[in-house]
Amino acid sequence: MSKKHISTVINGDAMEFLASPEQSLLDILRDELELTGSKEGCGTGDCGACSIMLDGRLVCSCLVLGVEADGKNIDTIEGMGNGSDMHPLQKKFLEHAALQCGICTPGILIAAKALLEKKPDPTEEEVRYWLAGNLCRCTGYDKIVRAVLDTAADMRAA
Amino acid sequence: MNDMTQTNLQKDLKIVGTRPLRPDGADKVTGRALFGADKSLPNMLVGRVLRSPHAHAKIISIDTKAAEALPGVKAVITSKDFQDLPSEFVPAGEMMVNFKDMTRNIMAREKVLYEGHTVAAVAAINDAIAEEAMALIKVEYELLPHVMDVEEAEKPNAPLLHDDMITIGVEPAPKKPSNVAKRVEFGFGDLDKGFKEADLIIEKKFSTQPVHQGYIEPHACLASVSEDGQGELWVTTQGPFVVRNFCSKILGMSTSQIRVTASEIGGGFGGKTVIYLEPLALALSRKACRPVKMVMSRQEVLMASGPTSGAKIWVKIGVKKDGRITAGDAVLKFQAGAFQGSPIGPGAMCAFAPYEMTNVRVVGYDIVVNRPKVAAYRAPGGPISEYAVESVMDEIAQKLNLDPLELRLKNAAKEGTQAPYGPKLGPIGMIETLEAAKAHPHYSAPLGPNQGRGVASGFWFNIGGETCTSININEDGTVGLTLGTPDIGGSRASMAMMAAEELGVPMSTIRPIIGDTSSLGFNFLTGGSRVTFSSGMAVVESVREIIVELRKRAAQLWDVSIEKVEWVSGHARLVGSENPKSLSLRELAEAAGKTGGPIVGGASINATGAGPSLATHIVDVEVDPETGRTTVLRYTAIQDAGKAIHPSYVEGQMQGGAVQGIGWALNEEYVYDDNGKLLNPGFLDYRVPVCSDVPMIDTVIVEVPNPKHPYGVRGVGETPIVPPLAAVSNAVSRATNIRFNELPLSPPRVLAAIESR
Amino acid sequence: MATLIFNGSLTQFTNGQTECEVHAKNIKSLLGEIREKFPRLSPLIESEGFAIAIDGEIFQDIWFAPISDSSEVHLIPPIGGG
Ligand code: FES
């Protein structure tokens, strides 16, 4: 089947690619654009490791087709912050040791950021339900939840 | 042998025991860290695996011609591409491996033994073509009856998986083959006498389901065999050296022909200590003369990579009225999966290990069934056997009206106790964790209706093993530290901390990296809670060696003997001089060229002296009598770490293990249909705990130092998954007033029990 | 002379003997001595391998760990981990 030409803005930069109709956006990001920060844990929408923002909406990029991204704005972990200018969540995750292996971390950071943008003052329960689509097998979630709550508190104070 | 007698247990520590940021952290929170599936090479092919749709069948023929003819297909492999290997046990690191089994597990030969068993693999220019090629491979099977359950499999008329399997460990050896691969037995004392002395005897059967390690990163690797036959492998693994050795044996390549580089690893928990895709990718690359990348789907991970054993367990314990155990007896039957090798030995050794036993016996059977071959999973075997014993202990406490912690305290193993598997235990922290549990506010907090509190303890040995590291003092006085054990949860941090502590320099000047298999000598894998212990020991030894060298260089510069130079806080100092001379690490490093060349060191050890780690967990649950659903309300994990080098990562191990144990206790199970086909090969139905399933996991680190480690480390990763199964089950039993003896305690099972109460 | 103790099912291979005196001064010579005294244990040593506990400390595949005259020595299965 022939590929379609897709134009998007990814992490603020205009980017174009060719997508075959069945290719997921996650595959495009990882295999075609070499943005491997988004991870594939399941490919079926159950683990959240591939979480990205699509036009400001939190989605599992494994469930979105590459062709659906045409004309849209995509934010991935690669655009969240860098070593010299980290997002407060990234800093707090390090401080709280909220990652062990780190494979779930990009997806969880993207999801947590989306939560704090929507709800700067979440309760523990709200954080837990919001992140219920992001599996972490290493940490037991404790330090992740604490890092998110602590970031929220800091950002409100700032 | 390593002599680590010079310990730092008493010393004031500046870095060890603090919570610095991990050296690899920034890469991991920004998405830059490269995991198994994140690397690509020019001209790379995609490798895919054709798997058996049947649980048990003879392979009559495989026809790959049509697949090979498909444009875009560059290589197809079957068992014909691998030499057969004889049935012999070969030491591989600390394991004995039977390569006859291993080569059959990575690629089926005469038979397929479980659904998902590999029968062929394809390398093509893209995924779609590889997929098409797999559909063109014709495999003719002759179906055989299959067997999934240990008690069915041990029956004399059960379908045989291996017609040459004679039970090991039985004298005289059985004449006829069976599915029972091995029998083990441990114990001492006089059981009859012990049970006669008892005022109360409880005897019960239990069953647990196999559960998957559930690492979020599927198996993945990238292989490239060059035109002159040199293999390079990038792979997510707990043991790059072990992978190298396994692959070289299976592929008939020499060890030096394969260089393995461990990627960042997205969880392992024991499941990434074995090989699946790696030899296939290398074989495909060798045949296609191009790099080949292979990544498992989640479905493949669940269908064909190692869960831990499901089991049937029988336990009988006798006690006096005051709670003192008079005898303990247990029989364990572990699923091995399609090939022998369940963790039956350690499982049996652990069963009663938290207790001082006078009359004890544990018999274990390793039984093959038509399921994927089990792989290690955190404290392999321990959670299963200890679940059963700890459940009976709770029932005893209830029947005797004793506090469950007091009952355990009365029987707790301590230094000098003869372990049920024979030897006497060194210093261990069983009593300390129980006392800490008793004193914890959680233990005395009130409970509401339909709520119950469970406690359970757990034991795991921990291991040492072959380890080496190297260390370089760079020209500016910073330090390069090369480790051979992949960092699965923050070990680069703890290694850098120990190195910095020893050397007396800031941690930021140490750069720890994980070396590939050509940069260091053999290292056994990351597992068995051995990294902070063994690699830590090797790091300490290499730093001490470097310090001697640094003192030598300073002595040369000052024209004194080395005894006159001491090493204090990152400086060489002239001993006892009026006008104190000192040289910093940086100054010595800058002068290295003039004083004899680069300052390098390293250590190579086979670490011994690992100390068991004990834990006690407390959990509160609420069971909804309408639905049977269990909610975990509060959880406290208490564990003896020996010494916590980086307490945050020790807590993390305890919390992660506890939640994996909660999943094992409440939800996780494989569902197979009558044909032996897995019905839930995805995270939607194979339900690991999600964030909203669990509360905060409170932790208490107890420190009973291990005298054999320079900082007292025991190793913490394994033990925390041991207590939760029984702790949760005991809590549910107390909340409902029904003793449960099967896992998982999924809502339908609990509801059925409530309704038939 | 050190004392070697057989636990559980191993006694099947030692004619029921639960302990014996050994001259070995390290694990390598101990394994040789065991093969000689209890030939029926040999196949187990080849197939499964054993770890050796000397006075409670477990040694896996470490041939030259010393055994003293007062040592208590146990054969146990090798232990791995997750
Ligand atoms: S990979 Fe998309 S949700 Fe798991």
Ligand code: FES
């Ligand atoms: S840190 Fe490993 S899965 Fe979350």
